[in-house]
Amino acid sequence: MTTRRWAALPVLLVAVFVTTLDFFVANLAVPSIRADLRAGDASVQFVIAGYGLAYAAGLIASGRLGDLYGHRRVFRFGLALFTLASAGCGLASGAVWLVVARVVQGGAAALLAPQVLTLIGELYRGADRATAFRWYGTAVGLAGLSGQVIGGALVAADHLGLGWRACFLVNVPIGAAALAVTGRLIPAPLPSPIRPAGLDVGGAVLVAAGLVAVVLPLIEGREQGWPAWAWWCLAASGPILVTFVRRQRRLADSGRTPLLxxxxxxxxxxxxxxxxxxxxxxxxxxxxxxxxxxxxxxxxxxxxxxxxxxxxxxxxxxxxxxxxxxxxxxxxxxxxxxxxxxxxxxxxxxxxxxxxxxxxxxxxxxxxxxxxxxxxxxxxxxxxxxxxxxxxxxxxxxxxxxxxxxxxxxxxxxxxxxxxxxxxxxxxxxxxxxxxxxxxxxxxxxxxxxxxxxxxxxxxxxxxx
CATH class of the missing domain: 1.20.1250.20 (MFS general substrate transporter like domains)
Incomplete structure (x- = not known):
């Protein structure tokens, strides 16, 4: 079992590396995307922002889904969805297609991230846990710090004439390989004591809306000269998140299972x-x-x-x-x-x-x-x-x-x-x-x-x- 546990770590780290890398790898591809797809400034901005928005909005609900349905199961689903969405990005024939695929890719990354952290906590104990988290930190840090370098290299190499598409298609063989060994290498956990009916859908909608209201104007506001809608979004984010917190307290006080x-x-x-x-x-x-x-x-x-x-x-x-x-x-x-x-x-x-x-x-x-x-x-x-x-x-x-x-x-x-x-x-x-x-x-x-x-x-x- 010890060998199996350590064999699971590369699979988890590959998932966190590619999802973190995709925050940054597309930045160097933006000029090529604009020229190839004849995309406008707003579309190109949402190629970057759509991923981050979907990621931020889905993380809390995704962590809860892992508690409810099993972290390995949600991890496998998220990895499969991320791989498919990456293929969709690489095969996009227009700007709208690419933006939609990036949003789906960001949502899949949100499904993966909490499961990786939780599975590491479950699989390793004591000094082994510290070692596993050390490798996790290395994977996250290297992906974040080298993303733009890797993106630039992929675009410049223009392998098989793929150009900017290589930034996304490179995830497909990596994700497929990781998915193929996940069932064998990541042990199945014991059944969760929490009933699936406990998912707070209303809370998930509130926290997603609140986070989007914070993140969207921060990403797009400066690019558009801080229009009125950006300030309205920021102003609305506070009441939305306060409503979310009150809902979570109310559910907990009534004996039901809150999202957070x-x-x-x-x-x-x-x-x-x-x-x-x-x-x-x-x-x-x-x-x-x-x-x-x-x-x-x-x-x-x-x-x-x-x-x-x-x-x-x-x-x-x-x-x-x-x-x-x-x-x-x-x-x-x-x-x-x-x-x-x-x-x-x-x-x-x-x-x-x-x-x-x-x-x-x-x-x-x-x-x-x-x-x-x-x-x-x-x-x-x-x-x-x-x-x-x-x-x-x-x-x-x-x-x-x-x-x-x-x-x-x-x-x-x-x-x-x-x-x-x-x-x-x-x-x-x-x-x-x-x-x-x-x-x-x-x-x-x-x-x-x-x-x-x-x-x-x-x-x-x-x-x-």
């Missing part, structure tokens, strides 16, 4: 950990945004040269993630301060790469211990809901980070000074990394042994359940 067990937030370690995760993923997304512009437009590097500089970020992350430590947050902050200094001095690209090596190391040291400790603070029966909330926070944090950093960056670029704009964006990221350090330090550590004992008891009495 709000008791997960009573644990201070979990709540503070979520804030740290949001800031970390916001920092990562904001950095990717700033680097893409500064290296190519500010330093006039070509796509391949810019990608070569960014490999330092990936290398630092990968090496450090092999032996993560709690010093990750200070190292991340130090790396961003070094990067700020390098840009301020207009240093050559190799010095930018050296600073990025430190930034990547900080992220690699921090990511997997943070994710693992956040989920370990939650009781096993709440694992699916907590994983869904964690995934939602990751996605929303990334959108907020890129949007806020972009707004500050372009606000400072009015005079055409790329270095000043980059420094303004990096100031936001330094503040965000400082928040990661503060919230990670505030998280109580005394509860970790308690969580470990709970997991050990669950393992003795529930097995893989």
């Amino acid at each position: 067990d709000l008791d997960v937030f009573t644990d201070k370690a979990f709540a503070l950990g979520l804030v740290a995760v949001a800031l970390l993923f916001g920092t990562s997304a904001g950095l990717s945004f700033v680097l893409a512009l500064y290296l190519q437009d500010g330093l006039s590097l070509g796509p391949l040269a810019a990608g070569a500089v960014c490999t330092a970020l990936n290398a630092g992350f990968f090496v450090a993630s092999l032996r993560p430590r709690r010093i990750g947050a200070p190292v991340l902050l130090l790396g961003l301060c070094l990067l700020y200094d390098v840009v301020a001095r207009a240093a050559p690209p190799y010095q930018v790469a050296m600073a990025l090596l430190v930034v990547g190391a900080g992220m690699g040291l921090l990511m997997s211990p943070l994710l693992s400790s956040v989920l370990s603070a939650v009781r096993p029966e709440r694992a699916g809901a907590a994983a869904g909330m964690l995934g939602t926070v990751q996605e929303t944090g990334g959108v907020l980070g890129a949007t806020i950093t972009g707004a500050v960056f372009f606000g400072a670029l009015d005079g055409g000074d790329w270095r000043a704009a980059t420094l303004a964006g990096l100031s936001v990221l330094v503040a965000s990394a400082s928040g990661v350090l503060a919230f990670a330090a505030l998280r109580p550590r005394a509860r970790t042994p308690v969580a470990a004992r709970v997991c050990a008891q669950h393992a003795r009495h529930g097995g893989d359940g």
Whole structure:
């Protein structure tokens, strides 16, 4: 069984890698998509935004679906749907087809993400769990940091004349292979004690609407000059989400099963950990945004040269993630301060790469211990809901980070000074990394042994359940 459990990990990591990669891999394909499909600006924007919107809107409900119907079953369904949707994207003959396929692809990714987190928590215990989460953090980080480089390489290679379509079609053989071995390698859990009738459909609609009302204007608002509808959406998001919370409390008080067990937030370690995760993923997304512009437009590097500089970020992350430590947050902050200094001095690209090596190391040291400790603070029966909330926070944090950093960056670029704009964006990221350090330090550590004992008891009495 031990060998089988470890054989399951690559399948889970492949799923999380390709779904995370698809957030970024299409960015470099946008010009080719516009030219090939004769797509307008709005359509092209929704090729990117549609995926993120569907992903963010579906995560909490997807975590609950795993609790209700079994995490392996929902994982297999999500993987099959993601593979089919990727084929649909690659075969799209028009912009509308591509946008619809991307929305379906994002919804499938939302089905997968909470199941991966929960299955890792169920399959591994103690030191093995820490190792598994370390590899999970490595997969997420590498996919996020290298997405644009991989996308650019696929488009440039133009294998078989596929061009931008390769960014999506590459998922098909990978997904099919993973799906073929999922049933054999991922053990079937014990039956869930929760009845399928417990799914709160009304709550799912409310939380999806609330998240779309937050994410959509943040993605599209700046591109369209912050029209009135964007502000109305943001204003409506608060009441919608408050209504969702009240509905969840009402269902819990009446003895019915809510979509999200709000008791997960009573644990201070979990709540503070979520804030740290949001800031970390916001920092990562904001950095990717700033680097893409500064290296190519500010330093006039070509796509391949810019990608070569960014490999330092990936290398630092990968090496450090092999032996993560709690010093990750200070190292991340130090790396961003070094990067700020390098840009301020207009240093050559190799010095930018050296600073990025430190930034990547900080992220690699921090990511997997943070994710693992956040989920370990939650009781096993709440694992699916907590994983869904964690995934939602990751996605929303990334959108907020890129949007806020972009707004500050372009606000400072009015005079055409790329270095000043980059420094303004990096100031936001330094503040965000400082928040990661503060919230990670505030998280109580005394509860970790308690969580470990709970997991050990669950393992003795529930097995893989």
